[in-house]
């Protein structure tokens with residue numbers, strides 16, 4: 168069953184088109200990532216999914232419902248945590264949970280949710296006094312309070328330290344383990360690679376690629392990185408001439424060749440032909456970072 172369907176979505180602000188024909192489907196139980204550089208149109212896309220913006224053109228369905236025309240039905244099945252969410256600084260965690268629970272006919276058990284998200288010790292803490300990680304846990308709790316079938320998490324871990332980020336990842340995995348479909352907007356490659364079943368790379372309002380993390384990495388033209396410290400120097404021109412070689416650089420005293428499987432084979436033959444020993448030879452796979460760079464020309468780091 169399809170949890171989210173987006174077909175030919177268009178959205179402009181004035182005469183500036185920011186979403187230009189975006190299409191994707193998210194299957195039930197999937198963690199689906201939307202990845203893209205700043206201003207690519209990611210938030211606008213998920214705001215259309217959440218019914219917070221009306222598309223100029225195209226079709227959006229959440230569990231079969233139209234987020235604009237069937238707002239009440241969509242509210243019942245969808246939980247949303249939006250980028251840079253804020254609450255009143257004086258509201259306590261318990262008050263926030265009670266307030267959000269009051270929006271739903273059959274809300275989740277607040278105590279159980281607070282326990283699951285590690286919020287029990289903070290029920291009486293005011294929002295303004297929570298740490299970044301605690302605030303994000305509260306926002307996940309609020310997104311889950313209506314027992315949704317689908318949650319949208321936009322830039323969930325931006326601003327969190329690496330430990331809090333890893334905790335947030337485990338929470339996202341436990342949300343999915345509970346049967347909820349997750350639409351995750353992120354800037355972080357590691358996060359997308361670790362969590363997402365499939366990723367849509369959005370660039371300038373369009374889907375530049377849609378695949379599994381491994382599929383995206385496999386598409387990268389620079390899928391392998393060979394690095395070594397040659398005892399006898401090799402001519403960089405010979406390295407650049409290797410089939411499939413996309414670039415040669417020197418990094419921390421080591422020579423690094425970007426290329427493909429074919430480049431690796433040819434490199435080994437070149438060493439044998441020249442009788443050269445390559446010390447500390449390492450061949451590594453490309454990362455999602457490399458794939459992203461290839462697809463969009465933009466470097467997220």
Ligand SMILES: Nc1ncnc2c1ncn2[C@@H]1O[C@H](COP(=O)(O)OP(=O)(O)OP(=O)(O)O)[C@@H](O)[C@H]1O
Nearest residue numbers: 180181185203204205206207208209210211212250
């Ligand atoms: N309400 C608005 N009115 C006018 N322009 C807007 C509005 N909201 C967003 N934009 C612009 O539309 C473009 C796309 O914004 P959007 O927030 O969808 O991108 P994004 O991919 O989520 O970016 P980021 O990663 O920076 O959050 C940006 O250039 C942004 O400045």
